[in-house]
Amino acid sequence: MTKIAAVQSCDSCPIRYSAVCARCDADELxxxxxxxxxxxFDVGHMICWAGDEMPFVASVVKGAATxxxxxxxxxxxxxxxxxxxxxxxxxxxxxxxxxxxxxxEVTLCCFRRKPFEGMMMSTPHIGxxxxxxxLDELDAAREWMLILGRKTAREKIASLLAIVARRxxxxxxxxxxxAVMVELPLTREAMADYLGLTLETVSRQISALKREGIIVLxxxxxxxxxxxQRLLEETGDDVDGGVVx
Amino acid sequence: MTKIAAVQSCDSCPIRYSAVCARCDADELxxxxxxxxxxxFDVGHMICWAGDEMPFVASVVKGAATxxxxxxxxxxxxxxxxxxxxxxxxxxxxxxxxxxxxxxEVTLCCFRRKPFEGMMMSTPHIGxxxxxxxLDELDAAREWMLILGRKTAREKIASLLAIVARRxxxxxxxxxxxAVMVELPLTREAMADYLGLTLETVSRQISALKREGIIVLxxxxxxxxxxxQRLLEETGDDVDGGVVx
DNA sequence: CGGAGGTTTGATGGAGCTCAACCGCGGTGG
DNA sequence: CCACCGCGGTTGAGCTCCATCAAACCTCCG
Numbered sequence: 154m155t156k157i158a159a160v161q162s163c164d165s166c167p168i169r170y171s172a173v174c175a176r177c178d179a180d181e182l183x184x185x186x187x188x189x190x191x192x193x194f195d196v197g198h199m200i201c202w203a204g205d206e207m208p209f210v211a212s213v214v215k216g217a218a219t220x221x222x223x224x225x226x227x228x229x230x231x232x233x234x235x236x237x238x239x240x241x242x243x244x245x246x247x248x249x250x251x252x253x254x255x256x257x258e259v260t261l262c263c264f265r266r267k268p269f270e271g272m273m274m275s276t277p278h279i280g281x282x283x284x285x286x287x288l289d290e291l292d293a294a295r296e297w298m299l300i301l302g303r304k305t306a307r308e309k310i311a312s313l314l315a316i317v318a319r320r321x322x323x324x325x326x327x328x329x330x331x332a333v334m335v336e337l338p339l340t341r342e343a344m345a346d347y348l349g350l351t352l353e354t355v356s357r358q359i360s361a362l363k364r365e366g367i368i369v370l371x372x373x374x375x376x377x378x379x380x381x382q383r384l385l386e387e388t389g390d391d392v393d394g395g396v397v398x
Numbered sequence: 399m400t401k402i403a404a405v406q407s408c409d410s411c412p413i414r415y416s417a418v419c420a421r422c423d424a425d426e427l428x429x430x431x432x433x434x435x436x437x438x439f440d441v442g443h444m445i446c447w448a449g450d451e452m453p454f455v456a457s458v459v460k461g462a463a464t465x466x467x468x469x470x471x472x473x474x475x476x477x478x479x480x481x482x483x484x485x486x487x488x489x490x491x492x493x494x495x496x497x498x499x500x501x502x503e504v505t506l507c508c509f510r511r512k513p514f515e516g517m518m519m520s521t522p523h524i525g526x527x528x529x530x531x532x533l534d535e536l537d538a539a540r541e542w543m544l545i546l547g548r549k550t551a552r553e554k555i556a557s558l559l560a561i562v563a564r565r566x567x568x569x570x571x572x573x574x575x576x577a578v579m580v581e582l583p584l585t586r587e588a589m590a591d592y593l594g595l596t597l598e599t600v601s602r603q604i605s606a607l608k609r610e611g612i613i614v615l616x617x618x619x620x621x622x623x624x625x626x627q628r629l630l631e632e633t634g635d636d637v638d639g640g641v642v643x
Numbered sequence: 644c645g646g647a648g649g650t651t652t653g654a655t656g657g658a659g660c661t662c663a664a665c666c667g668c669g670g671t672g673g
Numbered sequence: 674c675c676a677c678c679g680c681g682g683t684t685g686a687g688c689t690c691c692a693t694c695a696a697a698c699c700t701c702c703g
Binding site: 585586587597598601602604605618 | 682
């Protein structure tokens with residue numbers, strides 16, 4: 154279901170300093186307020202189908218969405234995982250080449266395309282911020298390519314957990330060492346689409362990691378990592394190379 | 399071997415209208431001329447090691463370079479293939495997270511980092527162009543993720559050939575239908591690193607495509623595609639979906 | 644209670660990896 | 674001049690990891 158949510162002020166916005174508007178001053182923010190509106194999508198609903206017209210670009214305020222590509226025969230590959238403050242859409246292009254799906258309840262801060270593109274011309278802060286965010290996404294995509302191309306199923310699962318844990322740690326509130334709690338917003342099938350595996354293999358590898366005590370399940374979607382270092386060793390990444398005495 | 403090449407004028411530059419400087423006017427170009435210098439790298443040589451200091455950003459003028467990541471145990475994955483007019487380096491970051499390798503003789507148009515970042519602040523044309531190029535690269539990376547995650551070895555090879563053929567066609571000089579000649583600047587091993595395969599599998603699949611007449615080898619690196627449509631059918635991509643009467 | 648969606652587990656087969664041998668070619672030095 | 678070697682490529686044989694097919698389980702909810 155799609156809902157138009159009540160407009161709230163940018164001042165109290167949780168992603169005020171991390172989204173595409175992060176560097177805008179009060180004046181520029183006021184202009185953005187003019188062209189923005191909120192929309193909410195329930196879990197499982199499509200925000201956009203591949204090839205569809207997208208009348209807006211948007212920031213993810215709350216929740217999680219995915220970008221994915223599907224082949225004729227049904228094989229699908231997730232190509233983007235969008236969390237709070239991530240940007241949806243591409244200035245200068247009117248259709249999305251990807252399916253965009255809400256994997257949890259998602260709130261978007263939408264900007265009508267034309268006015269937004271106008272603002273990009275007039276206020277450099279937005280384009281600059283968008284460039285930085287896009288470069289970050291490109292780095293993430295490249296890390297993902299290593300996972301898809303060269304890692305084993307076990308390493309893929311460990312890497313996914315490590316990536317989400319890292320993101321949750323950077324948002325704050327969890328200590329670096331000791332037990333870490335990870336909230337996975339993905340079904341087994343979505344994890345499989347992310348990692349280029351089948352859902353059965355995902356399930357088996359998670360079971361194996363559980364059996365070995367590397368992770369502890371608390372329900373299906375909450376995962377406790379008793380020893381982050383041990384999980385990182387399972388990712389196949391160089392983990393102690395950066396240790397300096 | 400690294401060589402400092404003679405400086406040539408931007409006016410006669412082959413990538414004048416496709417590189418990061420594409421939208422610059424004569425005045426801005428004059429500023430860029432002040433901070434640029436050319437360097438050439440022989441085939442096989444490293445332009446930069448992962449983690450190294452990169453004192454410049456650059457445009458590829460001629461030749462091909464790759465970005466790749468290597469795991470501790472030696473598994474490597476290519477994450478970028480840089481051809482004429484592509485951009486190397488990231489403004490605001492001093493080290494490269496990837497190995498950058500010249501896979502053919504490469505000529506770079508280098509800009510010292512600090513002055514270039516200064517120019518990005520003062521002349522919006524550069525940042526705007528870089529944003530567009532980065533978004534294109536992100537799209538390419540995502541197409542690549544589908545290839546790595548979900549395609550069979552055969553589809554991967556066909557996709558690689560199709561991508562290179564498409565790029566050569568967009569550069570010009572080859573007709574859309576009929577036989578197409580593709581110049582592959584990659585060894586079997588590099589293709590394997592690109593596609594997340596072993597070099598043996600690459601070799602076998604190329605042999606199979608040759609046996610079936612879908613491609614014709616002319617030496618090791620030149621490939622003729624007698625019927626592009628047939629090659630495209632092997633990529634697994636939807637190929638006739640866009641046909642309009 | 645029954646059904647649907649998500650998950651787990653088992654059995655089996657195959658695509659692609661690994662190990663290994665061999666080929667062709669160009670460079671190099673005795 | 675040619676024997677040798679290194680490099681890139683091809684081909685074969687066997688094995689392994691993961692996909693596939695199948696069945697059962699759990700939990701929520703109507």
